[in-house]
Amino acid sequence: MPRSYVKEARKRVGPKRARIRPVIERLQEAHPDAKIALRSGDPVQLLVAVMLSAQTTDVNVNKVTPALFEKYRKPEDYLAVPPEELERDIYATGFFRQKTKSLRGTMKMLIEEFDGEVPRRVEELVRLPGVARKTANVVAAELGKPQGIAVDTHVRRLSQRLGFTRREDPVKIERDLMRLVPRPDWGRFPHLLIWHGRRVCIARRPLCEDCAISDLCPSSRV
Numbered sequence: 001m002p003r004s005y006v007k008e009a010r011k012r013v014g015p016k017r018a019r020i021r022p023v024i025e026r027l028q029e030a031h032p033d034a035k036i037a038l039r040s041g042d043p044v045q046l047l048v049a050v051m052l053s054a055q056t057t058d059v060n061v062n063k064v065t066p067a068l069f070e071k072y073r074k075p076e077d078y079l080a081v082p083p084e085e086l087e088r089d090i091y092a093t094g095f096f097r098q099k100t101k102s103l104r105g106t107m108k109m110l111i112e113e114f115d116g117e118v119p120r121r122v123e124e125l126v127r128l129p130g131v132a133r134k135t136a137n138v139v140a141a142e143l144g145k146p147q148g149i150a151v152d153t154h155v156r157r158l159s160q161r162l163g164f165t166r167r168e169d170p171v172k173i174e175r176d177l178m179r180l181v182p183r184p185d186w187g188r189f190p191h192l193l194i195w196h197g198r199r200v201c202i203a204r205r206p207l208c209e210d211c212a213i214s215d216l217c218p219s220s221r222v
Ligand code: SF4
Pocket: 161, 162, 200, 201, 202, 206, 207, 208, 211, 212, 213, 214, 215, 217, 218, 219, 220, 221
């Protein structure tokens, strides 16, 4: 896209600080059901589901977790079976060897350092083996204590298209978003972008003509 066009588009929609609230409100209206798609019944299950969702779809994880959570009810259960058995039980989520290693390491640390409970603080969550910042942010937000904004591929793409960030690095994108998005919205903001990204602002073919925020978007094609 030529630079002059981008500049013109930014001028047309106005500064991002003035757009962020209406964007959140309209996305909330357009996607009232936007929430985490992974199913879980307690904090340990939530952590496991988010860890398993790396490099695969939420649908895939939801197919595996009902039987998994029936068999592994507490952190000790993940350590009570040989690693190969856990590998088989999570095989369908892909990267099963690495995920088994991470799950076992995480469960061991939960037992030894956190009394078998999932910590709420992002700094503690990222100490768990195989738990990166995005996973920690998702878990903390779902447990009611968002301390950052989870940046996945949809959040990155939409934040860039909406002119909320020019960065490529997820950590820097998160920093830009934390400066812009009102703190009470940190938890639901990623879900709104994820659902909008899946349904409307699709990677290869954004449906700008059906978009509830096209007049607020510098990348709009309408
Ligand atoms: S107007 Fe188009 S590019 Fe902008 S958010 Fe909507 S679908 Fe995406």
